[in-house]
Amino acid sequence: MSPVRRLLVRVLPLLLSVLLAGCGAPAARDAAERDIREAVAAWSRTPPAQLAGIPLEGWAYEVSAVRRDGAGATARAELHYRLTGYDTAPAGSAREVRLSLDGGRWRVTGDRPAPGAPPQLWDQGPVEVVRGAHALVLGAGQSPQTLSAIAAEADRAVPAAGAAWPGPWAGRVVVLVPGSVERMAELLGRPAAEYRGMGAVTTGRVGAAAAPADRVVVNPEGWAELSAAGRGVVLTHEVTHVATRAATSARTPLWLSEGFADWAAYRGGGATPQQAAPALARAVRRGELPAELPADRAFAFGGDPEALARAYEGSWLACRLIAARWGEATLVRLYELAGRTPLATALEETIGGDVPGLTLAWQASLREELGAP
Known part of the structure; x- marks a missing residue:
C-alpha cells in the first residue's frame, strides 16, 4: 500500500467522525428546542x-x-x-x-x-374577581368590599357613557384595581409620579376597533381621596374613553377627546362651571384668559398640576359649549369626523365654523361663566 493510501486509511475515519459529530450537534439542539417548546405548550x-x-x-x-x-x-x-x-x-x-x-x-x-x-395583575398577587351588571372588576391587594363598591360605580358609569355616546360599543368594561399607585404604575409601564393624585386611567390603542377591550386601571390611593360624586365623574370619564375608542384616532385633538369624556361625566349633573372648573376660574378671574384651545402637550402627565387641571377644565367647557349651542348630536358628529378628517373639515361640516371662530366663542363663554372681570 502506498504511503498516500495508508495516510487516507488513517485520516478518513477521523474526518468522518468529525463530520458526523458536526451534523449531530445541530440535530441534538433542534431536538432539545422542540422538546422545550412542547413542554411549554x-x-x-x-x-x-x-x-x-x-x-x-x-x-x-x-x-x-x-x-x-x-x-x-x-x-x-x-x-x-x-x-x-x-x-x-x-x-x-x-x-x-x-x-x-x-x-x-x-x-x-x-x-x-x-x-x-409590564406585569399582569396576577403577577402582583392573588386576584379577587367581582362581577357587576356591566363591569368585571379584578383586584390584587384590595378588599372584596372595595372591589364591590367600584363595580357598583362602574355599573352606573357604563349607562351614563352610553347615553352620551350613541355610537356602537360593547357596553361593558374591565376595571383593574392594583394594591397601590406603585403597582398601578408597574401595570402601565410608567413612573408612579405620573399617576399620583389621579383616580383612574384607561389603557388601549386608539382607532383599533378589533383590539381587545380597554382596561380602566384605578389608582387606589387617588380613588380613596375622591368624594362619591368625584368617583362617579372619574369612572364615567374613563368609561367614555372605552366607549369612544374605535372612533378616536391620532387625528382627534386631545381637547376634544378629554373634553368629551368630561362632558359625558358631568352631563345631567348639577355641577356648575365655577364648581367643576376651579383652576380655570381662578386663572380667568386673574385676567389670564386662554389664548387658544388646549394643545395636546398641555395634557402631559408629570407637569404642573394646576396647568393640567386648566387644560381638562377648558376642554370640558369647549365641548359643553358645542353641545349647548349646536346640539349634543352635533358634538357627537364632530367627534366622529375629527377622528378621520382634519379638524378644520370636521368643524366646517358640523358647526359651520373654524378653529378661530370656535376659540372666540369659547373665550366669550369663559368670561361669562367663570366671572372674568
Missing part, C-alpha cells in the same frame, strides 16, 4: 390555578425563542388570552418561561414578565 394549555376565578379563554403561550443554559432553559413567549365576554381579540403579554431538566424531561419551573414588559 403542554404546560400552558390550562391557566394556573390562582386564575380560576377569572373568565379566561384562548389561553396560550407562543414561543418565539429558546435559550439553553446548562440543565436549564428560558423560553421567550407571547401570552395570548381573552377575558370571556369582554375582549374582542386576544390580549398579549411578553413573558419569560423558565424550564429545567427533570429525569430527562423538560419541565416548566417559573413564568414572569419578559425584561422591559
Whole structure:
C-alpha cells in the first residue's frame, strides 16, 4: 500500500467522525428546542390555578425563542388570552418561561414578565374577581368590599357613557384595581409620579376597533381621596374613553377627546362651571384668559398640576359649549369626523365654523361663566 493510501486509511475515519459529530450537534439542539417548546405548550394549555376565578379563554403561550443554559432553559413567549365576554381579540403579554431538566424531561419551573414588559395583575398577587351588571372588576391587594363598591360605580358609569355616546360599543368594561399607585404604575409601564393624585386611567390603542377591550386601571390611593360624586365623574370619564375608542384616532385633538369624556361625566349633573372648573376660574378671574384651545402637550402627565387641571377644565367647557349651542348630536358628529378628517373639515361640516371662530366663542363663554372681570 502506498504511503498516500495508508495516510487516507488513517485520516478518513477521523474526518468522518468529525463530520458526523458536526451534523449531530445541530440535530441534538433542534431536538432539545422542540422538546422545550412542547413542554411549554403542554404546560400552558390550562391557566394556573390562582386564575380560576377569572373568565379566561384562548389561553396560550407562543414561543418565539429558546435559550439553553446548562440543565436549564428560558423560553421567550407571547401570552395570548381573552377575558370571556369582554375582549374582542386576544390580549398579549411578553413573558419569560423558565424550564429545567427533570429525569430527562423538560419541565416548566417559573413564568414572569419578559425584561422591559409590564406585569399582569396576577403577577402582583392573588386576584379577587367581582362581577357587576356591566363591569368585571379584578383586584390584587384590595378588599372584596372595595372591589364591590367600584363595580357598583362602574355599573352606573357604563349607562351614563352610553347615553352620551350613541355610537356602537360593547357596553361593558374591565376595571383593574392594583394594591397601590406603585403597582398601578408597574401595570402601565410608567413612573408612579405620573399617576399620583389621579383616580383612574384607561389603557388601549386608539382607532383599533378589533383590539381587545380597554382596561380602566384605578389608582387606589387617588380613588380613596375622591368624594362619591368625584368617583362617579372619574369612572364615567374613563368609561367614555372605552366607549369612544374605535372612533378616536391620532387625528382627534386631545381637547376634544378629554373634553368629551368630561362632558359625558358631568352631563345631567348639577355641577356648575365655577364648581367643576376651579383652576380655570381662578386663572380667568386673574385676567389670564386662554389664548387658544388646549394643545395636546398641555395634557402631559408629570407637569404642573394646576396647568393640567386648566387644560381638562377648558376642554370640558369647549365641548359643553358645542353641545349647548349646536346640539349634543352635533358634538357627537364632530367627534366622529375629527377622528378621520382634519379638524378644520370636521368643524366646517358640523358647526359651520373654524378653529378661530370656535376659540372666540369659547373665550366669550369663559368670561361669562367663570366671572372674568
